[in-house]
Amino acid sequence: MQSLWMLFASFMFAAMGVCVKLASEEFSTSEIVMYRGVVGVAVLFSIIKLQGGKFTTTMPGAHLWRGLVGVVSLWLWFYAIAKLPLATAMTLNYMAPIWIAVWLFAMGWWHAKNQVKWPLLAAVGMSFVGVTLLLQPAFHANQLTPALIALSSSVLSAMAYMQVRKLGLAGEPENRVVFYFSVMNLVAGIAGNFVFAGDQGAVWHPIHTMHGGLLLLGIGICATSAQIAMTRAYRLGQTLVVANLQYTGIVFSSVWGVLVFGDAFGWLSWVGIGLILVSGVAATFYNTRNTERGKAIASTDPIASEV
Numbered sequence: 001m002q003s004l005w006m007l008f009a010s011f012m013f014a015a016m017g018v019c020v021k022l023a024s025e026e027f028s029t030s031e032i033v034m035y036r037g038v039v040g041v042a043v044l045f046s047i048i049k050l051q052g053g054k055f056t057t058t059m060p061g062a063h064l065w066r067g068l069v070g071v072v073s074l075w076l077w078f079y080a081i082a083k084l085p086l087a088t089a090m091t092l093n094y095m096a097p098i099w100i101a102v103w104l105f106a107m108g109w110w111h112a113k114n115q116v117k118w119p120l121l122a123a124v125g126m127s128f129v130g131v132t133l134l135l136q137p138a139f140h141a142n143q144l145t146p147a148l149i150a151l152s153s154s155v156l157s158a159m160a161y162m163q164v165r166k167l168g169l170a171g172e173p174e175n176r177v178v179f180y181f182s183v184m185n186l187v188a189g190i191a192g193n194f195v196f197a198g199d200q201g202a203v204w205h206p207i208h209t210m211h212g213g214l215l216l217l218g219i220g221i222c223a224t225s226a227q228i229a230m231t232r233a234y235r236l237g238q239t240l241v242v243a244n245l246q247y248t249g250i251v252f253s254s255v256w257g258v259l260v261f262g263d264a265f266g267w268l269s270w271v272g273i274g275l276i277l278v279s280g281v282a283a284t285f286y287n288t289r290n291t292e293r294g295k296a297i298a299s300t301d302p303i304a305s306e307v
Contacts, residue, residue, distance in 0.1 A: 003237030005229045006245035012226035014252035016219055017086050018260055023215040024082035030196060031204070032078055032219065033071070034189025039220020040182030048175050055179070059170060066163040066177070067184030073156035074185065075192070080150035084143055085263040088134060090253035091273050092150035094246070094280060098127045099158035101283040123282035130275030133268045174231050244281045 023032055048055065057063060080089040101124055135147050167177050193204065207213045233242045250273060257263035265273075 003233055003242045003245060005233035005237065006242045007248055009226040009230035009233060010246055010249035011252050012222045012229065013249050014086075014090065014256050016222035016226065017081050017090055017253055018256050019215045019218040019222060020078050020081045021086055021261070023212065023219060024078070026209075026212045027216070028193065028196075029075060029079045029082065030189050030192035032189075032216070033075055033185050033192065035216040036074075036219050036223060037182050037185030037187070037189055039217065040224055041179065041186055043220075043224045044175055044179040044182055048179060051175070053173065053175060055176065057172065057176060057180075059167065059172065062163065062167055062170070063172075063177070063180045064184075066160055066167065067181050069156050069163065070160040070181055071184045071188045073153045073160055075188070076149050076153035076156070080146050080153060083146035084150060085265070086257035086261060087250065087254040087263065087265070087273065088147065088269075089150050091134060091250050091276050092131070092147065093154050093157060094250055095127060095131070095151070095154040095276060096157035096161055097280050097283040098124055098276075099155050100161060103158065103162070123279040127276050127279035127283070130272040130277075130279065133272030134276065135272075136268055178227055244285070247277050247280055250277055 020032060027035075047053075077089065077093050080092070083089075084092075131151070135144070164177060168174070207216065230242075230246075233245075254263075254265075254273065
């Protein structure tokens with residue numbers, strides 16, 4: 001039953017996606033990332049203080065690298081959510097376990113440590129077939145660039161995912177990992193607004209409506225509550241069950257997309273989403289098996305794109 005916390009986390013992540021898509025009509029991606037960091041820092045600071053935790057770490061370099069990769073991934077993902085149907089952006093981002101499987105397979109092949117695992121290879125191949133089917137509408141709707149950006153986000157998510165696992169194996173508590181990532185969100189959001197400023201300089205859109213303010217607050221609350229629920233699920237639930245339940249986020253985002261944004265998908269797109277979902281479950285089964293690499297997620301929040 002504790003594993004079912006992941007259902008709540010997936011639902012909240014999908015709700016966050018809805019808020020991001022709606023907020024992108026009023027705010028830039030940099031501002032959304034910044035406000036996401038503001039809420040995360042405030043909540044995690046309070047949690048660490050109440051639990052009597054510490055903010056000092058012996059691995060500042062590892063946190064910095066995890067933060068840089070993670071925030072770029074988050075940035076690209078938020079941009080893709082604003083430009084693509086919600087289910088498409090979410091599905092492409094959830095390909096992170098596939099990229100981890102590709103990386104582990106390539107390293108094993110390079111160092112000749114493992115024999116070819118054909119079921120895993122089939123899962124990876126099936127996922128790319130799913131991507132091809134899912135991206136077909138993007139070619140016709142001039143959405144190929146944001147689709148490729150979403151795909152790039154999943155690659156960076158995989159890199160951040162592996163870094164989070166290393167931090168977990170090194171004994172870093174998940175609250176501290178999430179806190180420093182939120183700090184990076186805050187700093188990167190502010191800096192990004194200047195870096196991507198046009199000739200008129202940085203533009204800060206005021207929160208002049210309750211609608212906009214609630215959307216930004218919703219992004220932070222949904223993401224943070226999802227993180228807490230997901231962490232609880234991984235701590236108390238069955239690791240493999242929890243890892244696979246994360247893919248219900250694709251289902252939730254599909255429903256949100258249809259109900260809120262009127263997204264319509266052809267049968268090829270649905271087949272593509274299904275293939276990516278199934279192959280992701282298969283790859284997750286491999287990635288979270290009982291190995292030292294897999295054990296790290298038992299105590300560390302593993303969803304790299306929103307950790």
